[in-house]
Amino acid sequence: MDYPIKIVASTEKVNFNREEYGKSISSEKLLELYRNMVRTMEFDNTIEDLLLKGHDITQHNTRGQEATPIVATSFLTKDDYVMPYHRGWGWAIGKGMEPKRMLAELLNRTNGYNKGRAGAQLGDYELKVMGRPGIQAAHVPIAAGIGFTCKLNKESQVCLCMNGNGSSNAGNFYESLNLASTFKLPIVYIVENNLYEIFEPIEDTTPIKDIALRSVGAGMPGYIVDGNDTIMLHSVLKEAYDFARNGNGPILIESKTYRHKGHGNSDTLSYGGYRTKEEVDEWIKKDPILKLRNDLLILNVANEDELERITEDAKEEMREAAEFALSGDYPTKEQLITMNYVD
Amino acid sequence: MSKKLTFAKAIEEAMKEEMRLDENVLLLGQDVRQGGSWGTSAGILDEFGEERIFPLGINENGFSGMVTGLAMTGKRPIVEFMFGDFMLLAMDAIVDQAAKYVYQSGPEFNIPAVFRLAGSGIGGTFGLHHAQAPDSWLMPFPGIKVVTPATPNDAKGLMKAAIRDNNPVVFIEYKTVYGKMGDIIDTEPIEIGKAKVVREGNDVTVVTYGPGYYKCLGAIEKLEKEGIDVELIDLRTIKPLDMDTIVESITKTGKLVTVEDCCKTACVGSEIAARIAENYIEYLDGPIIRIAGEDTSIPAGRQNETMVVPNENDVINGVKKLL
Numbered sequence: 001m002d003y004p005i006k007i008v009a010s011t012e013k014v015n016f017n018r019e020e021y022g023k024s025i026s027s028e029k030l031l032e033l034y035r036n037m038v039r040t041m042e043f044d045n046t047i048e049d050l051l052l053k054g055h056d057i058t059q060h061n062t063r064g065q066e067a068t069p070i071v072a073t074s075f076l077t078k079d080d081y082v083m084p085y086h087r088g089w090g091w092a093i094g095k096g097m098e099p100k101r102m103l104a105e106l107l108n109r110t111n112g113y114n115k116g117r118a119g120a121q122l123g124d125y126e127l128k129v130m131g132r133p134g135i136q137a138a139h140v141p142i143a144a145g146i147g148f149t150c151k152l153n154k155e156s157q158v159c160l161c162m163n164g165n166g167s168s169n170a171g172n173f174y175e176s177l178n179l180a181s182t183f184k185l186p187i188v189y190i191v192e193n194n195l196y197e198i199f200e201p202i203e204d205t206t207p208i209k210d211i212a213l214r215s216v217g218a219g220m221p222g223y224i225v226d227g228n229d230t231i232m233l234h235s236v237l238k239e240a241y242d243f244a245r246n247g248n249g250p251i252l253i254e255s256k257t258y259r260h261k262g263h264g265n266s267d268t269l270s271y272g273g274y275r276t277k278e279e280v281d282e283w284i285k286k287d288p289i290l291k292l293r294n295d296l297l298i299l300n301v302a303n304e305d306e307l308e309r310i311t312e313d314a315k316e317e318m319r320e321a322a323e324f325a326l327s328g329d330y331p332t333k334e335q336l337i338t339m340n341y342v343d
Numbered sequence: 344m345s346k347k348l349t350f351a352k353a354i355e356e357a358m359k360e361e362m363r364l365d366e367n368v369l370l371l372g373q374d375v376r377q378g379g380s381w382g383t384s385a386g387i388l389d390e391f392g393e394e395r396i397f398p399l400g401i402n403e404n405g406f407s408g409m410v411t412g413l414a415m416t417g418k419r420p421i422v423e424f425m426f427g428d429f430m431l432l433a434m435d436a437i438v439d440q441a442a443k444y445v446y447q448s449g450p451e452f453n454i455p456a457v458f459r460l461a462g463s464g465i466g467g468t469f470g471l472h473h474a475q476a477p478d479s480w481l482m483p484f485p486g487i488k489v490v491t492p493a494t495p496n497d498a499k500g501l502m503k504a505a506i507r508d509n510n511p512v513v514f515i516e517y518k519t520v521y522g523k524m525g526d527i528i529d530t531e532p533i534e535i536g537k538a539k540v541v542r543e544g545n546d547v548t549v550v551t552y553g554p555g556y557y558k559c560l561g562a563i564e565k566l567e568k569e570g571i572d573v574e575l576i577d578l579r580t581i582k583p584l585d586m587d588t589i590v591e592s593i594t595k596t597g598k599l600v601t602v603e604d605c606c607k608t609a610c611v612g613s614e615i616a617a618r619i620a621e622n623y624i625e626y627l628d629g630p631i632i633r634i635a636g637e638d639t640s641i642p643a644g645r646q647n648e649t650m651v652v653p654n655e656n657d658v659i660n661g662v663k664k665l666l
Contacts (some may be wrong), residue, residue, distance in 0.1 A: 012562040081416070123450040130415065133440050141405040142440060145412020145420075152394070152418065175405025183397070340446050340485040342453055342509045 017221075022231045026300045033074060033230055034296060035310050037066040037289050040090045042314040043099050044261075046322050051265065055326075057106050058120045062088025064228075064260035066212050067288035070094045071233040072160055075241045079155065081128045081145035085162040086120065086136070087192060087259070094131050097122075100321035109328025116331045137163075137170030140189075141257065144176045147164050147185035147250070156245045158186045166197035168211045177218035177252065184249035188240050191254045192227060198263045199274045212254035220250050227255030228288040231295060258283035345528050351521040353495035354383045354459075357502035358421060362391055365419060368506055371397040371410065372423030372459070380425045381461050381521055403429050407436030407458065411511075415444060419506060422456070427477040427515060434480075441511040442486030453509040457502075459516060460603055464554055464604050465652055466518030470643030476604035476636060476652070478553070478581055480526035480610050481513055488512045488535055488583035492523030493556035495525040497579050500533030507532060516602075517554045539583035540592070544574035547662050548592040550615060551602040552578040555634075555653070559602055562658035573662060581611050589615060597628040598665040604652045607635035632661045 044061050051057055062069075073082060073094030084091045092102055097113070105112025105122040113122045114131070125129020130146060132139045143161035150157035166211075167173055168191050180187045184240055191211045195202050202209075215222030221243065225236040233255065240251045260280065262270035271280050296302050348356065362368045368385060376398050378385045388396045399406045399422070408609065413420045419486055424430055430437065444452045464476045481489045490505055490512055492498040498516075505512040512535070541556070542563060551559045556577050563573045574592050578585065594597050599619060601612030612633035619631060637651045 083412075114447060114451070117449065118447040121447050123448055123451070125448065130412075130449055131444070131452075133443070135435060135439060138408065138435055138440050141408025142412040142415070142435065144405070145409035145414070146416050148409060148413050149416035149418055172405060172408065175402040176408070178400075178402065179405055179409055182400075339450050341488075342445050342450050 006221065016235065018229070018231045021235050022295055022299050025231070025234060027252060029074070030299070030301050033070055034292050034307070035314070036070045036094050036153070037090070037292065039099070039314045039317065040056070040066045040070065040088065040093050040236050041232055041289060042318045043089055043093060043102070046103065046318040050107070050322060055107060060086050060088055060263070061118060061259065061261040062090050064287060065192055065194060065257045066090050066285065066297060067230045067233055068190060068227045068255040068257060069162060071230055071237055072162070072188070075237055076158070076160060079128070079157050081130060081146045081150070081157070081158060081159040082159045083130050083139050083146060084123070084132045085139065085164055085167065086132060087164050087194070091162055092122070092129060096127055097124050097129060100324040103321050104328045105323035107209070107325050107328070108330060109325060110331050110335070111324070111328035115335065116328070117336065137167035137172040140167065140173050140176035143187060143233055144185060146181045147180055147187035148183060150186050151183065158188060158241060158244045161189045162185055163189065163191045165195070165202055165206065165211055168214060169206055174214065174218070177214065177220065177250065180250040181218045181220045184247070186207070186244040186247070187250040188237070188244050189250060189252045191252065192211065192257050193254055194257050194259045196241040196275070199267070199269060210254060212252060215252035220252055222252045222254065224254045224256065225332050227257030228286045230288060230292040232304060258286070260284055273316055345526040347524055348495045348499070348527050349521065350495045350498050350516070350523045350525070351381060351383050353499040353527060354386060354502050354516065355387070357499040358384065358389065359390065361503055361506040361521070362395065365545065367417060367418045368421065369395050369397065369413065370421045370423070371399050373399050373425045375423055379423060381388070381508050381516070381518070383423070383461065396430045403432035406409050407433035408440060410456050410458070411436060411441040411444070411454060414441070414454045415452045419455045420457070421459060421506060423459045423461050425462055426473045427460035428462070428472050428475045430460050430477055437511065437513065438481065438484040438487060442484050445486055445510060452510045455509045456511045457505045457550040458511065458513045460513060462518050463515050463518050464517040464519060465493050465641065465648040468643065468645050468649060470641050474641040476606070478603065479605040479609060480555055482582060482611065486511065487582065488580065489515065489592070490535055490580050491515045491552045492579055493520060493577055495523065495551050496527050496529055497533060497539070497577070499527055500529040500531070501535060501579065504532035508535060511538070515553065519554045520557070523557065536580045536583045536585055538576050538578045538588040540574065540588065541577050542573065544570045544572040544596070545666055546596060546601060547598040548576065548589065548596045549600045549602060549658070550578060550589055550612070552577045552581060552611070554604055555602040558653060558655050558658050561655040562662070565659060566662060571575065571662065571666065584615065586618055591618070593619065593623065593626045597626060599627065600632045600634060600658070600661045600665065602634045602635050602653060602658055602661070606638050607633060608638050610635045625644055629665045634658055634661045634662055
């Protein structure tokens with residue numbers, strides 16, 4: 001086989017000197033990663049708060065999975081693309097989207113990114129965040145097309161394509177990998193394997209434990225990494241982007257992780273229902289934000305007060321964002337039934 | 344001076360002209376590098392090279408999504424499906440993804456993609472999954488345009504317009520129409536969404552498109568000999584539907600017949616009939632007659648498949664019902 005699966009650093013097998021690698025990342029970069037993970041968490045907390053207050057808003061809580069999208073987007077330039085997926089909002093915050101306009105969009109107001117019509121399918125063309133479809137896995141072939149443009153442009157652009165383990169079961173996922181590998185497209189595919197497909201445990205829907213194996217059939221390298229370890233993720237993704245940018249074609253990274261909260265608004269069974277409380281509690285101990293916080297203290301990147309200030313700033317930013325969002329108007333019927341076409 | 348081309352060559356010429364004008368125009372599809380399954384891309388690889396012409400395999404939904412991604416990032420892809428029926432595999436990518444990006448983005452995205460449903464309808468020996476008329480399947484979906492030309496001139500002008508359009512366009516090409524020869528008169532793109540009054544008449548309005556056009560021409564010639572004066576409208580585009588041209592015609596004739604190959608239930612004519620019945624019934628002095636395909640799967644074999652779609656006589660009989 002051309003590309004054996006590379007287990008860089010999995011939850012089972014750790015062969016990685018994280019302290020040494022951690023020191024090689026600049027303090028500014030580490031703090032930026034931490035800040036964006038905290039901002040993502042506070043963004044989710046704000047959505048939950050708005051839901052509890054009775055507002056009509058979609059929730060796809062990121063909690064527990066912040067590290068992967070934040071680290072993945074941190075390698076992107078303004079010319080690179082993100083094809084997002086439906087788990088949480090790290091990809092948007094990491095690529096530079098504004099929480100206030102995201103919240104407004106999620107509340108379906110005209111001051112949102114897409115005039116309130118896209119909701120959870122939000123995107124920002126200027127920032128090259130391409131707005132995912134609401135159909136699971138339908139975004140994966142579209143990412144192949146975006147990667148195709150990157151290749152044709154010959155400017156070492158890449159496309160980051162985010163996925164969950166659930167969407168990797170779809171034909172679209174394999175068709176996209178097949179196309180990308182055939183045309184050698186610069187795409188970094190990431191599958192966040194959080195062990196569930198809504199309420200269903202992975203073993204009920206998927207015959208393999210490691211989604212990275214699916215890279216083998218598509219003739220591209222596949223990596224497995226601990227998705228709750230920011231420093232390991234940084235090391236693996238750095239290598240992945242180098243591979244994709246240098247004309248080697250696509251690459252698939254499986255990030256092993258876990259969502260602390262339920263799937264969405266209606267999921268009340270995530271703690272002690274379809275998952276045992278013990279299992280959830282075990283994973284909460286492996287919280288990626290806590291882990292990075294400890295790393296930052298050990299590496300002397302920041303002290304407790306400085307880290308606390310990041311959290312306070314994020315809370316304040318999200319308070320203001322919610323205020324902005326709620327001040328927006330709903331679209332009129334006229335606005336909602338027009339603009340299905342452009343000139 | 345106009346020249347004559349077949350429908351297939353007219354499509355080829357339109358694609359080549361647009362590819363010369365804009366380097367972002369790309370052609371992808373099954374066998375397109377070898378000239379195309381229906382002879383619409385002869386020599387195209389030689390002229391434009393491997394950077395513009397891309398081969399595709401059997402993954403219609405995947406490659407239609409890929410084409411959407413190319414279109415949303417500044418390219419103007421044309422993708423050829425070997426058979427119109429194969430679009431069913433890609434319905435999600437076309438009508439649920441490509442069609443929705445303009446709306447969901449605010450609109451911020453342009454999706455200038457052309458989905459060519461080559462080899463549509465009967466005319467082979469294949470039946471079942473290679474002979475269906477796909478037009479009416481696309482009628483309900485906002486965000487796409489559906490172009491269904493009958494003549495080489497319209498094929499060329501509408502293909503040029505489809506390539507320049509910033510919305511996804513489904514371009515339907517019928518097997519039985521590829522070989523039709525005709526004058527190329529227009530040098531510029533033909534506006535999408537405009538029907539054409541092919542023949543003026545006072546007795547009955549017949550509305551058709553694609554392969555129905557040729558059945559109607561034959562029928563009209565015979566009806567003329569019997570003193571029946573038909574007004575023939577070629578829709579050329581079925582989405583958006585040019586209702587103005589149809590309404591103007593029925594105010595004169597008071598009679599409406601629609602002709603197409605799609606299965607009769609929820610066919611293109613059904614939508615036209617509903618709109619006329621809803622808003623203009625006072626202009627009519629008889630029922631609306633829909634001449635369409637039988638509600639059946641298409642059988643295999645050239646002889647068998649012609650039995651389940653309308654022919655010239657069906658058109659003649661439909662017109663006479665109203666007189």
